[in-house]
Amino acid sequence: xxxxxxxxxxxxxxxxxxxxxxxxxxxxxxxxxxxxxxxxxxxxxxxxxxxxxxxxxxxxxxxxxxxxxxxxxxxxxxxxxxxxxxxxxxxxxxxxxxxxxxxxxxxxxxxxxxxxxxxxxxxxxxxxxxxx
Numbered sequence: 001x002x003x004x005x006x007x008x009x010x011x012x013x014x015x016x017x018x019x020x021x022x023x024x025x026x027x028x029x030x031x032x033x034x035x036x037x038x039x040x041x042x043x044x045x046x047x048x049x050x051x052x053x054x055x056x057x058x059x060x061x062x063x064x065x066x067x068x069x070x071x072x073x074x075x076x077x078x079x080x081x082x083x084x085x086x087x088x089x090x091x092x093x094x095x096x097x098x099x100x101x102x103x104x105x106x107x108x109x110x111x112x113x114x115x116x117x118x119x120x121x122x123x124x125x126x127x128x129x130x131x132x
Contacts, residue, residue, distance in 0.1 A: 004054050004055060006043075007064075008059075008064040009058065012059040014094065014119050018095065021093045022089055023086075025085035028075065033045075040059070043057060055073070066120060072122075072125055075125065075127070083112055086126040096116065099125075107129075110128075111127065
């Protein structure tokens with residue numbers, strides 16, 4: 001259904017450092033970059049290696065404002081260990097805790113997830129939803 005999702009960021013260098021690290025345990029990489037230090041309208045895209053982007057970060061010189069309550073982006077993880085690592089490295093690189101890794105039985109018996117607020121205030125999640 002969705003081709004990609006874009007998030008506005010106030011500091012593209014800070015955002016790419018965060019997402020390069022936080023998405024790596026999930027198997028996602030930067031698949032394109034339009035970085036021109038000091039210029040406006042910079043952006044990067046993340047996805048599965050060898051594919052197009054599913055997430056784009058767009059520099060907003062007027063400041064980034066995350067969507068309101070209820071909005072978050074959930075990234076599929078290949079394992080529970082990947083969810084744990086996503087959470088660990090995200091917190092080390094400027095993210096804030098919004099829910100430690102663990103089972104979320106209210107979402108289903110196998111729903112294992114962690115939630116982080118990125119440096120621009122976006123609520124992001126890593127989820128593994130398969131029986132182990």
